[in-house]
Amino acid sequence: MLPFPSYGSCFAFTPDLDRYILRQQLIEMMPMVREVNAIASRLQKHRTFEILLLPPLIQQALYGQGKTTRIMIRMKCDVTGHVWIWERGKFMNRRFLMQEMFQEFENEVPTSEKKEKRMSIMQEDDPFWEPLESLLVGFVPVFLQSLAYGLDFNDRLQISDLDGAAIGWLDVALQPCFRSGKLASSGDDFFVDDPKELIGKPYYFKIDLKDLGLSGLKTPLRPTLRYRVFKESRETIIQIAVADQDVISINHSRLVTFKRVEAEQLEYFQSGCITLLMFVEQSESPPASAVEVRLIKLKVEDVAQHSTVGAKEIVTQIFSCVYIFDLQKTTFK
Numbered sequence: 001m002l003p004f005p006s007y008g009s010c011f012a013f014t015p016d017l018d019r020y021i022l023r024q025q026l027i028e029m030m031p032m033v034r035e036v037n038a039i040a041s042r043l044q045k046h047r048t049f050e051i052l053l054l055p056p057l058i059q060q061a062l063y064g065q066g067k068t069t070r071i072m073i074r075m076k077c078d079v080t081g082h083v084w085i086w087e088r089g090k091f092m093n094r095r096f097l098m099q100e101m102f103q104e105f106e107n108e109v110p111t112s113e114k115k116e117k118r119m120s121i122m123q124e125d126d127p128f129w130e131p132l133e134s135l136l137v138g139f140v141p142v143f144l145q146s147l148a149y150g151l152d153f154n155d156r157l158q159i160s161d162l163d164g165a166a167i168g169w170l171d172v173a174l175q176p177c178f179r180s181g182k183l184a185s186s187g188d189d190f191f192v193d194d195p196k197e198l199i200g201k202p203y204y205f206k207i208d209l210k211d212l213g214l215s216g217l218k219t220p221l222r223p224t225l226r227y228r229v230f231k232e233s234r235e236t237i238i239q240i241a242v243a244d245q246d247v248i249s250i251n252h253s254r255l256v257t258f259k260r261v262e263a264e265q266l267e268y269f270q271s272g273c274i275t276l277l278m279f280v281e282q283s284e285s286p287p288a289s290a291v292e293v294r295l296i297k298l299k300v301e302d303v304a305q306h307s308t309v310g311a312k313e314i315v316t317q318i319f320s321c322v323y324i325f326d327l328q329k330t331t332f333k
Helices: 016-042 088-107 111-120 145-149 263-271 311-319
Strands: 047-054 070-077 083-087 134-143 153-160 166-176 203-213 222-227 236-239 248-258 273-281 323-326
Touching: 016 047, 016 070, 016 088, 070 088, 083 088, 083 134, 134 166, 145 166, 145 263, 236 248
Parallel strands: none
Antiparallel strands: 047 070, 047 323, 070 083, 134 153, 134 273, 153 166, 166 203, 203 248, 222 236, 222 273
């Protein structure tokens, strides 16, 4: 039997049926990915495919949606380092086209003409070709538990890539405030002993993103941060001007308003998070690999030494929920 991952409390638990379906899909996908890797090698396409499990935390879904882990396929160009992430359905369609291409070369074209015909295929007709797109390279979950008690949250959080390795850090602050955006003074206190005291009342808080470090990201790439709060239909997108310096100032500040806190909003504060997703615009100029081979290492106590929600436990939960399926060893790492 294939090992199956467990889920930390920061993620929506997958029902038994969904877990079973995911397991069966993995068993189904493994030989398909091996097959397309073999075809790519035979046709000298310089592509490598691998299975990527995308947990709910980083699916860009609205709160309450995307509660199951999704199977994605990551395609990488072995020459340039460009990376694409495909939906399972898209991969299945491309696989059929790859099979047709392979059969055509094997059955209908003499060996001496294979290379010439392979080079003559238009890009648009090549199932191994894909235009460059924005690439998800990292994420930062910002947990909201402190807001449920009317407390400030101010921490340096780790930016992790999709393999769970650290590629940088981000200074984040969440602060309850007044409707105007004014923060509490010495005589004003938003603290509540019981989060249920918030029910039926308006709630305002500020999101401040301050400084950023990207030691594990290549500087020519143009990164952006994207996030949404609760059930916002549009993401907030922050353009980051990368400079040749260790610390990058973002200085993003935003006021979030809940006109009336209901049970669902309170649950969002108590067990939810705002996930900041980092994307990069891939460059045509090789090498274009988004993440350096040399990745930085951050200690838990350095990342969130002042956290009010237990930094060590949170980091453990995050990395227990992000998996890359190893097709050779058939294990999760």
